[in-house]
Amino acid sequence: MINSPPVDQPVIPWLDNGRPREECGVFAIHGNQDAAALSALGLHALQHRGQEAAGIVSFDGHHFHPHRDLGQVGDIFGDPSVIERLKGEAAIGHVRYSTSGDPALRNVQPLYADFHFGGLALAHNGNLTNARTLRQELVSRGALFQSTSDTEVFQHLIATSAGGRLIDRFTDALSQVEGAYSLVALSRRKVIAARDPLGVRPLSLGRLGSSWIVTSESCAFDIIGADFVRDVDPGEVIVIDDNGLESIKPLPKMKQRFCIFEYVYFARPDSLIEDRNVYEVRKRIGAELARESHIAADMVIPVPDSGVPAAIGYAGEVGLPFELGLIRNHYVGRTFIEPRDEIRHLGVKLKHNANREQLMGKRVVMVDDSIVRGTTAKKIVEMVRQAGAKEVHLRISSPPTTQSCFYGIDTPERRELLAAQHDVEGMRALVGADSLAFVSVDGLYKAVCGAARDKASPQFCDACFTDEYPTSLTDLADGTEKSQLSLLAEIGRR
Numbered sequence: 001m002i003n004s005p006p007v008d009q010p011v012i013p014w015l016d017n018g019r020p021r022e023e024c025g026v027f028a029i030h031g032n033q034d035a036a037a038l039s040a041l042g043l044h045a046l047q048h049r050g051q052e053a054a055g056i057v058s059f060d061g062h063h064f065h066p067h068r069d070l071g072q073v074g075d076i077f078g079d080p081s082v083i084e085r086l087k088g089e090a091a092i093g094h095v096r097y098s099t100s101g102d103p104a105l106r107n108v109q110p111l112y113a114d115f116h117f118g119g120l121a122l123a124h125n126g127n128l129t130n131a132r133t134l135r136q137e138l139v140s141r142g143a144l145f146q147s148t149s150d151t152e153v154f155q156h157l158i159a160t161s162a163g164g165r166l167i168d169r170f171t172d173a174l175s176q177v178e179g180a181y182s183l184v185a186l187s188r189r190k191v192i193a194a195r196d197p198l199g200v201r202p203l204s205l206g207r208l209g210s211s212w213i214v215t216s217e218s219c220a221f222d223i224i225g226a227d228f229v230r231d232v233d234p235g236e237v238i239v240i241d242d243n244g245l246e247s248i249k250p251l252p253k254m255k256q257r258f259c260i261f262e263y264v265y266f267a268r269p270d271s272l273i274e275d276r277n278v279y280e281v282r283k284r285i286g287a288e289l290a291r292e293s294h295i296a297a298d299m300v301i302p303v304p305d306s307g308v309p310a311a312i313g314y315a316g317e318v319g320l321p322f323e324l325g326l327i328r329n330h331y332v333g334r335t336f337i338e339p340r341d342e343i344r345h346l347g348v349k350l351k352h353n354a355n356r357e358q359l360m361g362k363r364v365v366m367v368d369d370s371i372v373r374g375t376t377a378k379k380i381v382e383m384v385r386q387a388g389a390k391e392v393h394l395r396i397s398s399p400p401t402t403q404s405c406f407y408g409i410d411t412p413e414r415r416e417l418l419a420a421q422h423d424v425e426g427m428r429a430l431v432g433a434d435s436l437a438f439v440s441v442d443g444l445y446k447a448v449c450g451a452a453r454d455k456a457s458p459q460f461c462d463a464c465f466t467d468e469y470p471t472s473l474t475d476l477a478d479g480t481e482k483s484q485l486s487l488l489a490e491i492g493r494r
């Protein structure tokens with residue numbers, strides 16, 4: 001099932017073809033006779049966190065049963081005979097966004113390995129920032145890596161740990177990694193879940209009857225009728241077995257730095273994170289955006305779907321009608337959402353169409369959640385104008401994205417980020433809008449947590465907007481150049 005890595009490709013744990021591709025969702029369940037079926041449903045609800053590959057590993061008391069493939073959850077687990085084969089009362093699952101160039105099966109999780117203490121499956125959301133460094137050390141000590149995923153580093157750290165019990169080895173491994181991880185693992189006896197001390201990526205604990213569930217977002221509880229219990233705490237390790245649930249906090253305590261972009265775009269709006277409903281947060285960001293940068297207009301329209309909650313908040317704040325000036329086609333095949341430029345250009349037109357009758361002769365405020373490369377904004381502004389809008393004012397419910405994420409959100413390298421190359425006026429000119437405004441960093445913070453950004457000790461990870469990374473970026477050699485491409489070139493030269 002596992003292919004070997006191509007020999008001519010430099011092996012960088014969290015880079016595939018020079019691009020970080022590690023958006024993911026995880027799911028784990030213990031003590032339920034339908035463990036695999038419930039995992040598949042849970043992964044369905046997490047599909048937005050990764051659409052390129054998915055996998056489940058179950059354990060039936062004697063054997064582990066894996067099934068992983070490229071594609072979407074419904075395609076991979078839609079055949080009842082697949083779920084039938086995944087026997088057992090415990091399972092973990094994973095959805096992953098992988099690259100167009102290297103969506104190799106060897107990177108599809110959960111990863112599984114036989115250790116001397118028995119089998120262990122692992123599924124990870126987030127990126128480690130010292131994975132390459134750890135990997136080089138491990139390889140120099142004889143470790144043989146099978147994948148390019150940074151998750152495999154955990155396996156080797158667990159295998160080589162001097163700890164006795166699995167949980168000691170597990171926490172020993174956690175103590176050596178830097179960066180973001182929301183992890184679930186399945187051994188012969190236990191489901192283990194862990195969240196990094198900063199709590200960068202989400203992870204929630206839920207209950208279905210007597211079964212425990214741990215998953216990336218609470219929307220995965222809703223689909224299976226489970227109850228949300230609480231977020232897994234940053235730095236917390238949860239161990240679930242036949243005796244129940246045990247929580248330990250083996251890592252040094254740090255101030256939480258949850259990813260603020262999960263609130264802006266990535267998480268599903270119906271999820272509950274840190275006791276906040278993501279949809280309500282997005283509406284508040286839209287309202288804040290309106291307070292900061294409203295301009296005379298006739299209507300507010302969202303770029304669907306991601307701009308919808310913020311546009312509702314914006315329209316409500318200024319008392320303008322909220323209209324669907326753009327209609328989204330939900331049946332666009334995955335081919336057109338792949339990250340190749342020539343295809344992406346087509347994709348924008350296939351995905352959205354202007355609702356002419358609404359737009360004709362109108363001054364429009366158009367709300368989207370973010371500008372990454374600017375491709376979407378440019379096409380959509382043009383589309384709305386061609387449909388007869390008199391003015392198009394673009395409002396963005398995040399600050400300018402000037403930096404790449406190294407913690408698990410798929411962002412292109414820095415030089416491809418529009419905001420890294422242009423100021424707001426330059427971006428406005430490029431996307432062709434009459435005006436362009438982004439919510440401020442403080443405005444975003446106020447909308448999310450009711451307070452401005454604490455400059456000395458920020459409440460969230462906002463590195464993509466502020467260039468302040470909450471961990472050292474150990475893999476980026478001297479830390480002066482954050483372009484993944486230059487890193488790739490550097491590795492290639494060694």
Ligand code: AMP
Nearest residue numbers: 306368370371372373374375376377410
């Ligand atoms: P772009 O066309 O490159 O400027 O991309 C902007 C659009 O991509 C926005 O409308 C967002 O909804 C969406 N977006 C933002 N961040 C991401 C991400 N990490 N992965 C996929 N889509 C994203």
